[in-house]
Amino acid sequence: MNHDYRLARERMVKNQLMPRGITDKGVLEAMSKIHRHLFVEEALYGEAYNDHPLPIGQKQTISQPYIVAVMTQSLALTGKEKTLEIGTGSGYQTAILAELSTMVYTVERINPLLDKSRELLGQLGYTNIRFKAFDGTLGWEEFAPYDAIMVTAGAPKIPQPLLDQLADGGRMVVPIGNKYSQELIKVTRIKNRYREENLGGCRFVDLIGVHGWKE
Ligand code: SAH
Numbered sequence: 001m002n003h004d005y006r007l008a009r010e011r012m013v014k015n016q017l018m019p020r021g022i023t024d025k026g027v028l029e030a031m032s033k034i035h036r037h038l039f040v041e042e043a044l045y046g047e048a049y050n051d052h053p054l055p056i057g058q059k060q061t062i063s064q065p066y067i068v069a070v071m072t073q074s075l076a077l078t079g080k081e082k083t084l085e086i087g088t089g090s091g092y093q094t095a096i097l098a099e100l101s102t103m104v105y106t107v108e109r110i111n112p113l114l115d116k117s118r119e120l121l122g123q124l125g126y127t128n129i130r131f132k133a134f135d136g137t138l139g140w141e142e143f144a145p146y147d148a149i150m151v152t153a154g155a156p157k158i159p160q161p162l163l164d165q166l167a168d169g170g171r172m173v174v175p176i177g178n179k180y181s182q183e184l185i186k187v188t189r190i191k192n193r194y195r196e197e198n199l200g201g202c203r204f205v206d207l208i209g210v211h212g213w214k215e
Contacts, residue, residue, distance in 0.1 A: 005037050008049035012036075016051050017069045024073040030099040031069060036062075038120060039090040058110050060205055062090040063152060067202060072096055074173045074186045074199060075148040082143065084165065086136030087152035087207070091117030094129060097150065104129045105143050107136035109208065137209035139165040146170060154182040154204035159211035163187070163194060175204045179213070 013032050022028060037048035039062055044054055053061040063071075072093070077083070077100035088094055088108035094117065097104045108114040111133050118131045132140055136151070137159040145167035151159075151174035158174055166172050166189045175182035184199040206213045 004035060005049060012049040012065050016066050020066060022069045022073055026077060026100045027069050027072050030096045031065065034095050036092055039092040056090045058113055060089050060113065062092055068093050068096060070199060071150055071173045075150060075171050077101055077148060081147035083148040084140055084146040085150050088114055088117045089152060091121050093152055095121060095124065095126065098126045098129050102128065105140050107132045107134050107140055109135055135209035137207060137211035151207060152204065153207035155207040155212045158187065161211060175202050179206060
């Protein structure tokens with residue numbers, strides 16, 4: 001069967017995102033538009049729009065659509081942001097961020113995942129994404145500060161370098177907890193004050209690095 005899964009995308013937006021409080025037009029449009037199935041292996045295309053995460057190899061996962069939407073919406077992107085993403089993985093979340101930011105800097109510690117995502121996102125025509133193979137718990141100092149930061153792996157505490165690299169007025173979203181469950185924490189920086197909000201429970205793979213879990 002050769003189709004572009006348009007109906008599956010429409011259903012995902014209508015049944016999984018809108019009834020659960022996703023109202024940001026940019027997020028809904030980006031998720032209606034981006035071909036999520038291309039970010040998983042072909043055998044899983046038919047499951048790509050289902051309401052759960054999927055394996056992407058290297059013991060990692062592509063996040064559930066709803067979680068992608070909640071995290072993106074929490075950053076309140078206007079299209080003008082310089083955005084940092086930690087944990088490129090499949091590159092799906094990267095594409096959503098690239099639709100809603102001026103520039104996206106994305107960091108991944110597993111080389112083969114980064115290479116694959118770089119290639120796919122290039123094929124899809126994105127020119128506003130920069131990639132780095134690195135420990136993202138250290139951030140990406142060179143281009144800091146960032147208006148928005150998203151961490152897509154779970155950490156024991158918020159990595160200090162990411163707090164330092166957040167711009168005044170910037171927003172960060174990061175899953176914090178133990179290895180089995182976390183809370184989605186949104187941090188807003190005002191000068192040198194950081195306000196934290198809990199957006200609810202979630203479950204992510206480990207953030208591994210100097211300011212994360214040990215390997
Ligand atoms: N947003 C991705 C999520 C992938 S899972 C998606 O939806 O496809 C989380 C990713 O974070 C994994 O690819 C994992 O390798 C990566 N990761 C874990 N610790 C990291 C670190 N310290 N720096 C960069 N990437 C990290």
